[in-house]
Amino acid sequence: MPTSGLKLLQGTLDLLVLQALQQGASHGYAIASWIRATTADRLQIEDGALYTALHRMHRRGWLESEWGLSETNRRARFYTLTAAGRSRLTEDARTWREYAAAVFAVLNSGEARPSSGSA
């Protein structure tokens, strides 16, 4: 249980939530737990922010919600991806991968600085 983690880059939370929902319908707590487990708790995500993201994406029509019963047989709100949410996820994921690959490429280009001018 770390007391602090990595701060999230802008817009990352939406992507994480969308990815969490790719497996199927899930309620807020399950999404939070999944992200926590998957990232080994390295990201600092406030649960409040997570719910805000859920509702914001719901308003935008990326998610749909429905009340159902949780694993513990309690009433919980389940979110699912809409078609718009799914295509959003694909797009954002691709952007992220390209972005990360580019950043990695720079970081992995050896300890030496790039020599200037040579091709």
Place this chain on the structure above:
Amino acid sequence: MARKPRAGRAFDIRNFRARVDQDLADELEFHFEATIEDLVRSGFSPEEAEAEALRRFGDRDRHLENLRVAYRGAVRRRVWRERTIDLVRGIALVLRGLRRSPGFTIAAVATLALGIGANATMFGIVDRLLLRAPDHVDRPDDVGRVFVQREARPGTIFTGATHTYPDIRDWDAAATLAGLATYQNWGELTLGRGPGARRVAATVADARLFPVLGARPALGRFYSEVEDRRGGPPVAVLGHELWTTAFGADREVLGRVIELDGRSLTVIGIAPPGFTGAELRRTDVWLPLLSVGVEISETNLESRGDWWLRAIVRLTAGATRETAAAELTTLHRAGRAQDTQSYDPEARVIIAPLIAARGPDGSTEASVSLWLSGVALVVLLIACANVANLFLARGTRRARENAVRLSLGAPTSRLLGGVLMESAVIAALAAVAATLLSMFAGDLARRVLLPGIHWTGSGIDGRVGLVTVAVALAAGMLAGVAPAWHSVRTEVAGVLRGADGRSTTRRSLLLNTLLVVQPALSVVLLVGAGLFVRSLSEVRGIDLGFEPESLYLVSVESDTRTSELLERAIPRLEGLPVVERAAAAFGTPFRNSWSERFGVPDRDSLPDLEGGGPYLNAVTEGFLPTLGIEIVAGRGIESGDGAGQPRVAVLGRYLAERLWPGESPLGRCVTVGATDACTTVVGVAEDAHRQSLIEGPEALYYVPLAQHRAELPARALFVRASDEAVDLRATLRSELEGLDAGVRYAAVVPYRDLIDPQARAWTLGATLFSAFGLLAVLVAALGIYSVLAFDVSRRVSEIGIRGALGASGARIAGLVLRDVGFVACVGLALGVGAALLAAPLVEPLLHGVSARDPVVLATVVLALVTVTVCAGLVPAWRATRVDPNVALRAE
């Protein structure tokens, strides 16, 4: 993926809103419980777990606020979506229903479309004439037109729109004015020369007109005081339309020299599209008042007896029309202080709104247009009544369906909404049709009926569109409300017991009211149409004293002496087989007239002459016969009345009778012009109208042109065609332009074109009242027919029983007709009453016919009775064909 809307259950907004925050609370409660449970399971104490759950949640206040915002947004989104779905479903449902009854749909849409279209068109006209300031005027409320009210003759108060130049300059000192400009319509001038020449509408205006109105040129610049002064460089500003049509919107036209009436002018600017200055008339060329108006003499500018210029002012921020008018009045009286003898010392300045129709010289066209808007509204009311009828008839047919739905617990609001939705859809369809209608028919109507106005663009602009939509909405509601109300008031038990609603024999009070209103409104409109048609025929039948049919007026512009040219043209024109007679004259009836010093030897003063004068015209010997002015005594002007011969004159009948009542004027002496020499009266001619269709007798006399060439040269030719059917315009133009190389342009105008514009108000009234009246009758007849036809179908069983009991066909037809006959009679009586009541209002717009004209009233009533009976005959005939067997089996 789109969810299917839950069938049968409309989205309940109120319920949903109440649930919103509860939903959110439930969701978070689950979250905290689940978190704490998991934490406790992994070894936290309950207290620690709760603290950890709160810590993980983060800044509670901030997140909760964000959540609420996001949540409400989601709700709004959902509400809109559900509403849209409901609406689309409703519309789809209505459209399906309408497709099933195309007859009803077409009748309802067409009826409303005609009503709405008529209103849109009339609004377009009234908007232009009465509501909207001329285009391109900045803050038009601060601009006013100047009038002077004075006692012109004892007992006659005259409100003048034109002013003398010195009077206008008196107002320059006014502190309440931010600007003062003056202008005048300069008629038509000739642009270019020869066959390519064209006539253009010119306005002379001082340089301040543009800044006072706040207009900006589309290209180049307007002229300034540098050009607008005596001897300033000759420049012109072109109207946008002329620039587009004659110069192909070429930007290089700036700086080019054009020829206008033989003068060279440099184009320095193009006015913005649709710019008409302070008037609504089209202006093709704007000319500086002081430099280019070469016909404007020093006398014109110095005389306080030459009222020829219009004036507009822009008020300063603090001033009102009243305070400015008071200041101008003071300045005006001070400027006129010297001539209190001849000038009314009580003369008063009035500042009227810029919109001309609202000022003291508002045109008859404007008030007729306003009347016609009222008429259009009445047509729309009839249309609404009729559509309501159609809805009602349809609603009764669906009474059983509604009753079943109500008894099964459908809320009344649902049924109400359905009916209103149906009328809204009909209204929307009608609005589309009406827009198309007024785009084509309306555009044509306003150009034909009000050609004096510079109409720009199509008949549909934003304002007209807005009004169309508003009118359509109102009409839809109006037509839909009564049936909707009716549908929910349906007595469930009664309808169900009546098995199919066919047994109900009584029409509702509402339906009867509508049936009464339609003929009543039709009567009012048709009476209006009849009165205007009679006025128009009276006006057309006025004996002008001359015969304008197949008469042409020819004026010529040339570099050589025009008067000589005109006189030279007479024998040449008379040589043409298509020409019966030709003549030249100084003055032109209906265009201009002239008065000279006139006296009778040994008399100090002339008797009072109605209409002023006397007015003279110098004419060639062919003038009176060419125009068809009869000689009632003595002789006319003859070729022998040459320059060296004794001076002679032919008096008009009115002048002769005023001068020598009961005696023959022949051989008497009068003096004409500066000389006191005797001019002998040799004949008396029938009175001819001087300038208006409607005028009292005017004092006129004619002198030989040959004896007055110096001061009264020939200015126009008058040509009578030998065959009425042949249009001489092209022939005469080429003939005159071929006469002399100096001729720049020959303008040929059929004489009717000079006179007809004066009858325009009546033409407008007669045409549109008739059109609307016929429309109303058509709609009313349709209404009566549809209601009766429906009645018959509803009363089939009753009619069947009567038939089975031996009632004759005539009796049954009578049964159906009697009913509608009564309703129609009440309607006609109401209509006649309303027409009589409205009579004093319309009286001032008529000519030669009383607003309570019995012939018109009787004709209209007779026509409507006929129409009603005809509309009733088909259903009545159908009633007689009812087979008792079939009818009773249905019960």
